[in-house]
Amino acid sequence: MTENPRVPLVLVSGLAPGPNSTLADLLRQDGPGTAVVHHDLRQITSGVVRRRVQFGKRDQLTALELAHGCVSCTLREDLLPLLRRLAREPGVKRIIVRLDEAMEPEPVSWALQHVLVGDRTVSEDVDLRAVLTVLDCATWLADATGDETLAERGMQASPEDERTVAQVALSQVEFADLLVLAGTAGDAWTAAKGAAVLDRVAPSIPRVELSMVDARTVLAAVPADARRGEVTDMHGPLLRGQPPLHPDCGVALLTFTSQRPFHPERLHDAIDVLLDGVVRTRGRAWVASQPDIGFWIESAGGGLGIGHAGPWLAAPDGPAWADVSPERRTMASLRWDPEFGDRAQEIVVVTDQATPEEVEAALQGALLTDEELAAGAEVWLTYPDPFGEWHEEPCDDTELDPAKHDANASNRKDESQ
Template sequence: MADAIPVTILSGALGAGKTTLLNHLLESVDERIAVLVNDMGELNVDAELIAEGGSAEGVAELSNGCICCELRDDLETAVMRLARSREFDGLVVESSGISEPAPVARLFTTRSKAAAVYDVDTLVTVVDAAGFHDLFSGGTSTDRAEVSEGGTRPLSDLLIEQVECCDVLVVNKCDLLSPTEIDEVEAVLERLAPGARIVRTEFGAVEPGEILHTGLFDAEAGARNALDSTDGDRAGHDHRHPDEEYGVTSFTYRRRRPFDPDRFASLLSDLPAELIRAKGSFWVAGRDARLRLGYAGQIARVTAGEPWIAARPAVERELYRENHPDLEWDDEWGDREQALVFIGREFDEEALIDRLDGCLTDDAAGDGGPFPDEGAVEFGR
């Protein structure tokens, strides 16, 4: 968009070094940058630190909430107020450690007042290299953080979503790891976000051009789809990739038969310890909802989505198919299918496929077992 103010959205886990990076950026950049900082507490410490530095053209703060959900309207108000009261060349939005970047980006890409003034330029995720290595290379974690009233979510699952939905990965605190360990971290990150640019840093010292005015954000592409990134895309290469050297592999599991709910629930509670990530959609006997899987940190979270097209009333089903001629349709099962991707380090792919196949059934009837028609459930060790 001509004359629109470019926006860099800065995400990352708690303690990854987002504020340190932002302060370094403001001190080194040769242009006018405004900043919006979101913090979960009532006291916005990050905003105070940035304001004290005095390098930002303007600092707005949102406290005691998450800008990707309950503070969305406040976010729009804040960025519009900045645009009216200040002149600046770019905006950096530092989201809280439990925010997802995609919903924040949507504010600037959908029909809104902000979208008329701003244009998303880059989604940046800051990764604590040492913490990531401990979590996904050297160990596991089941730490959790509240994200909605009455519900919990694995921090590791949120961290991976921040990684998967980005244009630039800033691997920070590299001084805490050996070169081999950093290579291991990057091998996992490359598998999780194959299209992202990776930048190594210490103490958040990143060059401005790495995260400002990159033009890397693609609104049409949206979040990366790991289902399109499998081992098959390396065919024909004559050299070893980091993911091969460090044992990071992935495969996509697709089937047209339903899962037996009890057998699949048992599998989700006992996935291989070497598995880093699993995601996608699936269906179980006795449930009409398309179920979505997100697995990280040895916790599998299953969320119920909209009903499969095949499970909808005949008139609605046929109308949908007429309007979507490219929809893949099976004569017996309709659009229902298993479409899951699994990413891990040195795990037995064939053994897991055999276990998944062992969960399949020819009978689509049933009680759905522990899987929801709405809401979410979790499985873990």
């Protein structure tokens, strides 16, 4: 018996509800057979999510009550089962999921591929064809470089959500297959600076203007080699594409690398430099007091995420070479050290008010000195370690993405600004 083909799926993300809705409507009007799903999380802290499903003449609004109000519960308890039902509904030829403004597309993509609904994942029923992120040109740059939290804007995705608006704005852009620009910037400087930021955080992602496209031209603009929901390997390349290396509108790119470990306390102190005058930080760190685990560091808008990126290949419990991506094997081979293996620092920083030189100086100062390096690994294990304890969220979302969960577990906002 021939199995039914998977139904094409498109995710629409972005911070601005109006342009997001416009793009979703545009895609729905491209002939019959397109269903649009939207979960409104504005009341999620009270345990209520409003779901809207549009298909043909159906326009159904449902209030869902959740035991614990969070994005993870919304995914597990409603969105994933709903997608599986829609994919099997006669007449449904394509599904558009318009994500809530506070949702990042990467954990949704991970859930499609890994969370079981019944005896199978939803990716066996749907085929993720594109992740489209909509940018409101009038507000996006301020969102991506500001320090406002989702809570301050009334956009929390759970009662414990401490993310900044900038963290969400940049995550949505970095995971996109196509950026859809809506409206215009307030002035030429804002437009130029916004483009400079995008050139450095998403250099390989094409951009189209919402006012100049229809459904077919939008989807046709998605590159053939787009990631289409491929989840980030935290030990893989930090940049997709080739960003400009020269400063533009005060925006510059720094790639910090080193093959000696950080001192845990000095790294903890140096991290503050990543919260002031920095647009984005993403990367892996090797901390002397925890030599077998790569740390993942991510910051934006005064919000900081620090978590475990999994073991190094050279760690006693590290993965087998055959079990990791070709890109990771290649990078490890190029920098392999006879004593420390693939352990290394690799952090990409996009600066604005700060300069690459001061950020690099702070990170260099956090590395072990020659004397400390010579003392050996047994001494490093005795260093006081402010990264030794990890916060756990009340809602266990390890069914979604343990790595991403850890990476956001230590989010904090710099209150000194």
